[in-house]
Amino acid sequence: MAIVKVWIEEGCTVCNECESAAPEVFKILDETSVILAEARQDGVEGLNETEKSPLAGDLGSELEDEINEAIEACPVEVIKFEAD
Numbered sequence: 001m002a003i004v005k006v007w008i009e010e011g012c013t014v015c016n017e018c019e020s021a022a023p024e025v026f027k028i029l030d031e032t033s034v035i036l037a038e039a040r041q042d043g044v045e046g047l048n049e050t051e052k053s054p055l056a057g058d059l060g061s062e063l064e065d066e067i068n069e070a071i072e073a074c075p076v077e078v079i080k081f082e083a084d
């Protein structure tokens with residue numbers, strides 16, 4: 001199973017767990033974590049909540065464990081995903 005899309009909903013508490021687990025995908029800004037432009041097929045940095053851009057290249061399979069770790073570590077469960 002690979003992760004196809006990952007996005008962040010409202011409510012991030014900027015705890016840094018996701019960036020620690022998967023720094024290739026998540027980046028902490030002042031008020032929220034975002035999905036890095038390089039990690040997204042559309043190349044746009046942001047929550048990816050409305051666009052739901054797929055992950056770039058093979059990131060969803062290469063970093064599946066790290067992304068899952070970030071999802072499980074999020075204390076407010078705002079990291080959402082689609083997998084195939």
Ligand code: SF4
Pocket residue numbers: 008011012013014015016017018019028032033070073074075076077078079
């Ligand atoms: S783990 Fe969750 S609450 Fe913490 S920075 Fe990431 S998205 Fe925000």
